[in-house]
Amino acid sequence: MEATKKIPSSPRPSLSRRILAGKRACPFESSSNCLKKLFKREISARGNRAFNCTNAQEKFHNFQLREEFDTYDPKGNWFLQLNFLKKRSKIVEIVAAKEIVFALAQSGVCAAFSRDTNRKICYLNISPDEVIRSLFYNKNNDSLITVSVYASDNFSTLKCRTTPIQYIRRGQPDAGFSLFESESLKWPGFVEFDDVNGKVLTYSAQDGIYKVFDLKNYTFLYSIPDEHVSEIKISPGIMLLIYERAPGHVPLKILSIEDGTVLKDFRHLLHRNKKVDFIEQFNEKLLVKQDNENLQILDVRNSQLTEVSRTEFMTPSAFIFLYENQLFLTFRNRTVVVWNFRGELVTSFEDHLLWHPDCNTNNIYITSDQDLIISYCKSHPHECTDEGRVGSINISNILTGKCLAKICASDPNVKVSPRGRINSSSVHSTVREALEDITALFYDEEKNEIYSGNRYGRVHVWSS
Secondary structure (H helix, E strand, O other): OOOEEEEEOOOOOOOOOOEEEOOOOOOOOOOOOHHHHHHHOOOOHHHHHHHHHHHHHHHOOOOEEEEEEEOOOOOOOOOOOOHHHHOOOOEEEEEEEOOEEEEEEOOOOEEEEEOOOOEEEEEOOOOOOEEEEEEEEEOOOOEEEEEEEEHHHOOOEOEEEEEEHHHHHOOOHHHOEEEOOOOOOEOOOEEEEEOOOOEEEEEEOOOOEEEEEEOOOOOEEEEEEOOOEEEEEEEOOEEEEEEOOEOOEEEEEEEEOOOOOEEEEEEEEOOOOOOEEEEEEEOOEEEEEEOOOOEEEEEOOOOEEEEEOOOOOOOOOEEEEEOOOOEEEEEEOOEEEEEEOOOOEEEEOOOOOEOOOOOOHHHEEEOOOOOEEEEEEOOOOOOOOOOOOOOEEEEEEOOOOOEEEEEOOOOOOOOEOOOOOOOOOOOOOOHHHHOOOEEEEEEEOOOOEEEEEEOOOEEEEEEO
8 A cells, every 4th residue: 555655764753654555657747547447348337346345345254363473572582782672562564575474563673474384584673772663565676675763873863774575584684785875864854665656765954955766776866955845745757846835825846756857847826824734746636725724626737726615625634645546535533535636525434433543544554456445443433432442444445435344353253263274373362352452454465364463562364
């Protein structure tokens, strides 16, 4: 799901994260709508949707709790000098690739587990004072990128390292090499990995320069001086440069992501005395929202402006853009809704009340076809309190809002059912315990397995 990931260099992990769900890049000049493609097929779009719903229901039918992994190992953590690394902490990120599940704890400890043997392979921390902040699987060269900070540097500078999956499988996490060593990624610097365009964006506050690298081989492509640039947003094929606000307007530039060529230089008018809630770019569409004002959707090609009433569209806490479907999801007060770029509400979900009020995007997964959303939700939507409650993993159709499947502790069909291999790790948790306070979620589409992590540092495997 994660098409771009921005990792700031603050000493503590960022609570906000922009997630763009995309499968392939679209050119700036044109946009392809896969819904229109469906209508062009001989079979009707309604028939396709019905088939996909049925297929999804069968895919998630009879999911059981199969395995349990534990990132906490006091014996395995003997080499870590920092006391907080030795303590049990919640899972904040899960990534799976090539039969390996990577689980990152909030403490900064990251463990790799094999789905072949169902055993822990190794820890990815290769230095006694290393705190891993985030993970990124680079499918271009089959490697895992870790972004870390170090106690020796007062946790102030991001350091990136790439390690081929084959070496991690052999238990050799130190066989990788450092990335972007020439860049000083101290606060407020950052690194952003863009899977859609195959690019990496770095910002060195010390030098005052943004740089773009190739994600395939990490070669430097071009730089952008940060003179008056307040933020950069990445979209398929393009980058939006948002400059410091001027009286009555905000200067904007759209650049080609490939070579930094300026495609459009323009201004967007603003209400003078009202703060900007957000400015977002989606292909040729610019979304602008100011405090207590209507949402503006501007087509930058022809300057056509669409407005959505402030009573209909209230400022969300997060976005997920669906490039294949030309739609976007908004998250607000535990609810998810789907909009199109005509400003119309497309979908409201019937049973998808998110467990976490702050929209923790690590608890949300969008499939690569962008037809399903998998989230950690309230198992009973009418429950308003979190205390003493156990959530559920809900799988819903994005286009219809229907709840297609649900992993719920109250379902008698959901049981602890280890695969029974000789080397299989025992499952110590009950189904109810495994569904309590889930803090990270990942769906492996190839294996059809859901991985959930909880506040105790344990990872649970759900599959049919």
